[in-house]
Amino acid sequence: MRILSWLVTNAVALAVAAWLIDGISFTGPTQGQAELEDKIVPLLLVALILGVVTSFVKPILQLLSIPFIIVTLGLFLLVINALMLMLTGWLADQLDIGFSVAGFWSAAGGAIVITVVTWIVDGLIGPEEDRR
Numbered sequence: 001m002r003i004l005s006w007l008v009t010n011a012v013a014l015a016v017a018a019w020l021i022d023g024i025s026f027t028g029p030t031q032g033q034a035e036l037e038d039k040i041v042p043l044l045l046v047a048l049i050l051g052v053v054t055s056f057v058k059p060i061l062q063l064l065s066i067p068f069i070i071v072t073l074g075l076f077l078l079v080i081n082a083l084m085l086m087l088t089g090w091l092a093d094q095l096d097i098g099f100s101v102a103g104f105w106s107a108a109g110g111a112i113v114i115t116v117v118t119w120i121v122d123g124l125i126g127p128e129e130d131r132r
Contacts, residue, residue: 005125010047013117018099020113023106024085027098042092046099050088050114058084081111 018024026046028038061080062069068076082104089101101107 006051007044007047009118009121009125010051010114011043012121013114014047014050015043016117017110017113021106021109023102024089024110025100025102027100042097042099045095045097046088046092049091049095049097050084053084053088053091057087078108078111081115082107085110085114 018026026039026042028042058080061083062077065076065080085107086101086104089099089107092099101110
């Protein structure tokens with residue numbers, strides 16, 4: 001159940017980021033029922049890719065960049081999150097999923113949106129212990 005809530009949370013955050021940030025997009029229809037039907041599977045796949053990248057690559061980058069994180073008082077974490085989103089976009093492109101991130105600033109904006117939306121959704125859903 002935890003994996004499902006994690007996947008849905010990532011998918012909602014990615015959908016909001018794609019809706020708000022111009023440089024983050026999914027290919028396909030842009031309105032109505034056709035958009036939902038065409039983009040739900042790619043959205044879930046990209047959410048899974050982002051989760052895997054965040055789980056395995058991000059801790060290594062954070063460990064290697066501790067001096068930068070300390071010097072910038074944590075702001076370098078935004079750079080790491082943006083790089084994780086760009087890596088997710090690159091992997092999705094390699095797998096022909098239909099998700100793209102246009103550049104660093106789009107990724108940085110998307111990273112902020114994804115972080116905030118994830119906090120909100122996690123707050124609405126509640127801790128894992130409360131859902132049992």
